[in-house]
Every structure is written in structure tokens, then in C-alpha cells.
Amino acid sequence: MGVPRLLRVNRPFRDFWTGQTISLFGDQIALLAIPLLAVITLHADAGQMGLLAAVELAPSLFFAIHLGAWADRSRSRRKLLIVADLGRAALLFAVPVAALFGVLTMPLLYVVAFLTGSFGVLFMVSEQTVFTSLVRPREYVEANSLLIGSRSLAAVGGKALGGLLVAALTAPIAVAADAASFLASAFFVRRAEVPEPEVASEDSGGLAAGVRFLRGKPMLCSALAGTATFNIFNTAFWALLVLYATREMGLGSGAIGIALGVGAIGSLVGSAAARGLGARLGLGRALILSFVIAAAPLLLVPASPGPPWVSMVLLTIAEFGSGLGVMVLDVGLGSFQAAVIPDQLRSRVWGAILVVNWGVRPIGALAGGLIAGLIGLHATMWIAAIGGIAGVFWLLPSGISEIEEVTDEGLVYRDGSLEPGALRALPALEPEPTPELEPLPGPALEPLPAGAIAPLQPVAAAGSRARAGAGAKT
Numbered sequence: 001m002g003v004p005r006l007l008r009v010n011r012p013f014r015d016f017w018t019g020q021t022i023s024l025f026g027d028q029i030a031l032l033a034i035p036l037l038a039v040i041t042l043h044a045d046a047g048q049m050g051l052l053a054a055v056e057l058a059p060s061l062f063f064a065i066h067l068g069a070w071a072d073r074s075r076s077r078r079k080l081l082i083v084a085d086l087g088r089a090a091l092l093f094a095v096p097v098a099a100l101f102g103v104l105t106m107p108l109l110y111v112v113a114f115l116t117g118s119f120g121v122l123f124m125v126s127e128q129t130v131f132t133s134l135v136r137p138r139e140y141v142e143a144n145s146l147l148i149g150s151r152s153l154a155a156v157g158g159k160a161l162g163g164l165l166v167a168a169l170t171a172p173i174a175v176a177a178d179a180a181s182f183l184a185s186a187f188f189v190r191r192a193e194v195p196e197p198e199v200a201s202e203d204s205g206g207l208a209a210g211v212r213f214l215r216g217k218p219m220l221c222s223a224l225a226g227t228a229t230f231n232i233f234n235t236a237f238w239a240l241l242v243l244y245a246t247r248e249m250g251l252g253s254g255a256i257g258i259a260l261g262v263g264a265i266g267s268l269v270g271s272a273a274a275r276g277l278g279a280r281l282g283l284g285r286a287l288i289l290s291f292v293i294a295a296a297p298l299l300l301v302p303a304s305p306g307p308p309w310v311s312m313v314l315l316t317i318a319e320f321g322s323g324l325g326v327m328v329l330d331v332g333l334g335s336f337q338a339a340v341i342p343d344q345l346r347s348r349v350w351g352a353i354l355v356v357n358w359g360v361r362p363i364g365a366l367a368g369g370l371i372a373g374l375i376g377l378h379a380t381m382w383i384a385a386i387g388g389i390a391g392v393f394w395l396l397p398s399g400i401s402e403i404e405e406v407t408d409e410g411l412v413y414r415d416g417s418l419e420p421g422a423l424r425a426l427p428a429l430e431p432e433p434t435p436e437l438e439p440l441p442g443p444a445l446e447p448l449p450a451g452a453i454a455p456l457q458p459v460a461a462a463g464s465r466a467r468a469g470a471g472a473k474t
Helices: 005-009 013-039 047-072 078-098 106-134 137-169 173-191 210-213 219-249 254-263 267-281 283-300 308-340 341-358 359-373 377-393 460-473
Strands: 403-407 410-413 417-419
Touching: 005 013, 005 137, 005 403, 013 047, 013 078, 013 106, 013 137, 013 173, 013 219, 013 254, 047 106, 047 210, 047 341, 047 359, 078 106, 078 267, 106 308, 106 341, 137 173, 137 219, 137 254, 137 308, 137 377, 137 403, 210 219, 210 341, 210 377, 219 283, 219 308, 219 341, 219 359, 219 377, 254 267, 254 308, 267 283, 283 308, 283 377, 283 403, 308 403, 308 410, 341 359, 359 377, 359 410
Parallel strands: none
Antiparallel strands: 403 410, 410 417
């Protein structure tokens, strides 16, 4: 299997993809290492685990719209990505340093989580404009498949590696690996030079311009409501999973890491299948199916009957199925959003999306911790797993199932109609090498004698003007 075409012909996208792949591996390590650090080293309870997840997600609620407006008026969104990467690296390096000197506490973890979450919001509102500057609209699904594929690969290797690193070298060392991955991301993002869209003009609207745009796009609103519903329950589920797996399922850090890592192969399958599934079913119907697949397998976790080895198998299957669905959802939804949001509003619209889509997550994390304290972990995991399925009901009446594909011209529907997409400058691509042609077999052609070809006659000026006029009318 060769190198994907987009990585061969588009060097700036290749650099961007490389940086994100490295960073995503670090993220997956920290996604397991930080909760394990809190549970095993600092003996956090359910309420503290919910608060830890909430403070990292809270910046989306507080800062997303403001940072989106700032990014839209920034001359270089790429530089904002670099600032966000370097800021997160510095903060995460503080965790192993504090552990080394014996001053690591839950309040310090809260501060680090909140500030890294703030830099993460800055990265997310800026990233989409850089992404659409790197590839053409008809390549959105292909490019998203590559980026989401990296996330899937990181989920497979990163979670397993995170669990093994915590078991072998302690959680603070695993967090340091995540910090180093952000330095690598900053390096490659800096290499991914590409002309960016013009800075948003003063008459393009203020902070609320992104919200107003969303209101005028009913399908965007329905998709946002669906993902927000899924995320509020899914965040509660994952905020409590490590605690539930250790206390109720009897699994250690290594077993959790291996189960999640092996199960995350489903994410790889989903990212690889997303493009073909969208082509076979249509982009919209693949999105609706993905909402169900992303949520339903998580029911296996609270349904686990008892022995640790059975619990480990069910956790692996749940992660496989959910990961597959989430990847198909992310590829399709990201391509749909990129096609309809104009460049001059992109960061502000993404800020508005993050306020809802990520803003509900701290609510889910906090609610999960509080409810678990009242009715117990097991019952709360059932509520979180069942509730995630409800997100699909927002999409069913929205008409999103009629979307067939994304092209350079816009959205194509099942009946053949076209909704023009947002206009933007198309990136220049490095041409693929042209193979040398073999000479045709047979005798060599004799040169034509002099005078065999008559000279071209000049065309009358009136005829030229007539053809130019006809062309102008059509």
C-alpha cells in the first residue's frame, strides 16, 4: 500500500498532518495518564474526577467565541496554532516537575487542566481555517480521513502505551511524553506554510456573527444539537470510566490501557471506512448511522457481569464499536461543516460551535460525578451509556440524510441538486511526476518536404470581435 496521494502532492498538508499525528499520540497517552495520576497517586474520588474533567473543558464555554473573533482578525492563524502548542507543552512539563519535588496536588492539576484547555480552544478555533487553506473542498473527506486516521492510530497505540508507561515508569513520565509531542507539533505546523485567507473585515460582524450564521443554517444547528446531546452523556461516561474500571470492574492500569488500546482498533477501521461508507450510503445517511454506532456499544460496560477478564473483553468491544462510530461521525461532520462555513466567519462559527459542543462537556463531567455520588457508579454509567443514543433524534427530521457528497462547488443532494459552498482560494498542489513515454514501435517517420504545410492565414479583425462578443454573452 503506497503513500496516500494527498500526502505525496501536498507538502504543507503533509507537514501539518505529521505534527498532528505526533501530538495525537501524546494526547492519548495523557488521556489515560492524568486520570490514573489523579486516582492512583492523589487518591481522587468521583467528585474530584468529575471536576478535573470539567475544568479542562470549561474554557470552551468561557472563551471560545472571544478567541474565535480574535482568530478571525489575526493575520496568521498558523502562528496561533504554534502559540497554543508551545503553551500546552510548558504547562504539561510542570506536572512531572511538581511530582519530582513532591508538590503535586489536585488543585495544581486543576490549574494545569484549565490552562491547557484554554490553549486547546485557541488551537481548535484557528485550526479549521488553516485546514481549508491546505486542501480543496473536494479533498475534505480524504484529508479528514487522514487526520482522523491518525487519531485512530494514536488511540490504538497511545492508550496502550499510556497504560504501560504508567505501569512501568509512573504517570508523571507519561505526561512528559505528551508535553514533548506538543513541541513536535509546533515544529511541523511552522513548516506548513500556506497562503491564508484575508483577515475578516470590520463589516463582517462582531462576536455574535458566528451565532447568527448558525441560526441561518438549520442542518448545522441540528447536527450541533445532536453532537451536544451525545457529548454531554459521553463526557460523563468517560470522566468516570477509569474510576469505574478500577473499582467496579477490578482492572489495573495496564489492563485498562490494553483494553482501550486494542479496542481502539475500531477507530482505525472507522477512519478507513468513512470515505467508502459515505460514498456508498451518501454523506448524510452515513452521519446518521454513525451517531447510533458511536453510542450503543458503550452499554456493554455497565452490563459487564463480573469476572475481570470478562469485563476487560467487554470494555475492549465497547471501545471498538464506539471508536468506529465516532470516527465515521468526525470525518463526515467535519467535511460537511468545512464546506458550508465561509472563511471570514470560520473561527467565529467554530467558536460558537465549541461553546455548545464542548461547553456541555464540563456539565456532563460534573453531573456524572455528582450523580455517581448520589446513586452510585454503576447506575450512573447506565444513564450515561443510554443517554448518548438520544443525539441521533435531532438529525432524523433535519433533512441531513439527503446530502450525498461534498464537491468543489458545494453540497450535492440525492436528487442531484446543488447547494453552493463557501468560496475560498484553492491551495496550489505540487504536481505528481509525469512518467516518460515509451516511443511507439514501427518505422521512423520521414521528415516532410519544405512547403508541404501551408502558412496560417490571418483572421479578420471583425471576426475576432464577433467571437469575443459571443463568448462574453455565454
